[in-house]
Amino acid sequence: MKALVIGGGWAGISAAMEAARLGWEVVLVEERPYLGGRARSFIDQTTGDVIDNGQHVMMGCYHDLLRIVRDLGTDHLLEAQRALRVAFVDESRGLDVLDASRMPGKLGMAWGLMRLRNLTVAERLAIMRLALTVLRSPQAGRGLTCHEFLIRTAQPEGAVKRFWEPLVLATLNAPVAVAPAELLATVLRLAFFGTTEDAKLLIPTGGLSDLIEPFPAWLAARGGRVHTSTSVDRLRIVDGRAAGADLSDGVCVDVDVVISAVPQRALTRLTLASGVTSVPSAEPEMSPIVSVYLWYDRQWMSVDFAAALGTTIQWVFNKNRTAEGLVALTVSAASDIVRAPSNEIVRLCDAELRRLFSSAMAAAELKHGLVIKEKHATACITPSVHEQRPATDALCGQVRNLLLAGDWTQTQLPATLEGAARSGFAAIAAARSRAQ
Ligand SMILES: Cc1cc2nc3c(=O)[nH]c(=O)nc-3n(C[C@H](O)[C@H](O)[C@H](O)COP(=O)(O)OP(=O)(O)OC[C@H]3O[C@@H](n4cnc5c(N)ncnc54)[C@H](O)[C@@H]3O)c2cc1C
Structure with missing residues (x-):
């Protein structure tokens, strides 16, 4: 069975690994030069430190994601708490710990x-x-x-x-x-x-990309291939099934089954280019996440991370393992600040931190700041959007062998890494039962 997986985020990687476990011949195509999609790491040009496109937190209940990292041998890069422990910090009331x-x-x-x-x-x-x-x-x-x-x-x-x-x-x-x-x-x-196991937070100890670094070799060892910097531009649909796919490098691959593990917008583009006219559901608004990395001249944070209350900053992570004095801040559902200039965001975050941790930060000097704006971090899932999230086989009525995966599909979970991982497994399970 020849499987084409489109997209090298966690959904695509999950689908590709599950298909390879079944002995299928897998080709995974990713349009960017790197794998990981919306969960990746890169090197900060100023400091040379490896940072993520945004701090990601996982939990012990991420069973499908854990299966992936165990198979890739990278589970040791996730540090598990002994049991759930979350600090809350509030300017007027100080630190409180759950x-x-x-x-x-x-x-x-x-x-x-x-x-x-x-x-x-x-x-x-x-x-x-x-x-x-x-x-x-x-x-x-x-x-x-x-x-x-x-x-x-x-x-x-x-x-x-x-x-x-x-x-x-x-x-x-x-x-x-x-x-x-x-x-x-x-x-x-x-x-x-x-x-207790499921409630633990799992914090990556290195860059997010390290978690999936062995994947191309893992797949190659099972007869599969990964193409990066290549997009799937069109599916060749013959008699209601995808017979092949045109890649941006001019190659056409033959397929028995196609797993789309791309965001909804990219799927709409691909289906339109392939002559598939109806889309599985209307595209929801996207919800931005703004991540801010601040390098101070010394370590000042005493806890691993804390929820910040009453501030624009929502979470503060101690990134001392990456660089002494580095903290990562997260602002989810960040439409209020996503358009602000980065230097203003840095100033605001530094000032808020100093209010929250006034005595610990008294002598700390800010050396460098970096703002990452993920405008399309996840779909903004409302009750009606949630109801309309498409099942993996939502397009099978038009293209029999095209299955959908991705954090936005109907996983019954929030749009998360676990949702993405679960959707990949679900797509292969559906492809398998349709092929029988
Ligand atoms: C800043 C930030 C913080 C987050 N924090 C958390 C967190 O703490 N915990 C958590 O669980 N989740 C978190 N998330 C959400 C999580 O990152 C996503 O849910 C998950 O990465 C989505 O994976 P995916 O595989 O569904 O999609 P993606 O990662 O978007 O992968 C889709 C891939 O398809 C590729 N593609 C698109 N079109 C084509 C084409 N035509 N041909 C080939 N390739 C194509 C894209 O380049 C992309 O790599 C966060 C997200 C962001 C952005």
Whole structure:
């Protein structure tokens, strides 16, 4: 079976590996010169340090992603917490830590929540009530935005501001006003209120690209090939199936099955160029993520990372392993600042950090700043967008052997690395059953 995988992000890599495990002959084509798609690392020209296009955090419940890195032998590059531990920093109330390590699984999370000092007892109990609702009812939140769900479950303002908003932004890359409560419920069930193992955060210790670095050799050892700097421009569709694909280097490859693992916009371009007229669903708005790397002359951060409350900055990561004094900041759903000039963003972030960590940073001097604006970081998934996310076989009615993968397809997960990895496995499972 000849499989063409279009796109070398995590969805494409996942599909290619699963197809190769089945003994299929795999060709993966990626239009950029590198693999990894929206999760990659590169060298900062000023310092020579390896940095990511944005700090990525994974969790123990990323089972499909973990299968990939274990097979590639790069799982040791993900540092797992002993149990979930998240610091929250607030200018007026200082540092607070959610530590789920005292008891196993859900009990540990409940214990950690009830010990949060910066929330009132009523706020902590309201959070617990919402979690219990979600754990008891698989339908909880369906069709609602997070905002509507938080109102229905009577969440006090303090719990929304200090707990739910940062959690939703970090996991769904959308504000509570539009993010689907169904996905928040999924995140609570699978991750935060899952097993101790599933709730752990996994932080990459090197560059994101290191996680997939062995992939081309892994694939070659199984008879497959990777073409980078080459795009798939058109599918040759004969009698309702893709018989071949035209690549930008003039080559035409014969195929038995095609896995599209490209973002929705790229799929629309490709299908139109191939004479496929209908698209699986309307293209949603994209939600930007702004990442800021700041190099200080000394290490000043005492925790590994912290959620920042009441600031434009949402998360601060201590990147001391990469360079002493380096911190990475994340602003999700960043449409408010994505158009600001980079030097202004650096100034704003430095000033906010100094407010949050005033004594620790008193002597720290900023040496260098870098802003990375990912304008198309993920789709902005609202309840209606979520409902319309296409299944892997959504286009099979028109092209029998074309399967869809990617974080934007219907994975039942937020648009994440795990969603991408899962979609690749799902596409190959569907291709296999259609071929039988
Ligand atoms: C700044 C930032 C921070 C993030 N943080 C997190 C996080 O903390 N945790 C988390 O789980 N997720 C996070 N994400 C989301 C995660 O990166 C994405 O969900 C995931 O990388 C998507 O993978 P994908 O394979 O579906 O798509 P992509 O990575 O976009 O891969 C698609 C690939 O297809 C290629 N392509 C397009 N058209 C063609 C063509 N015609 N021919 C050949 N190739 C083509 C593209 O070049 C691209 O490489 C973050 C994303 C960003 C941008």
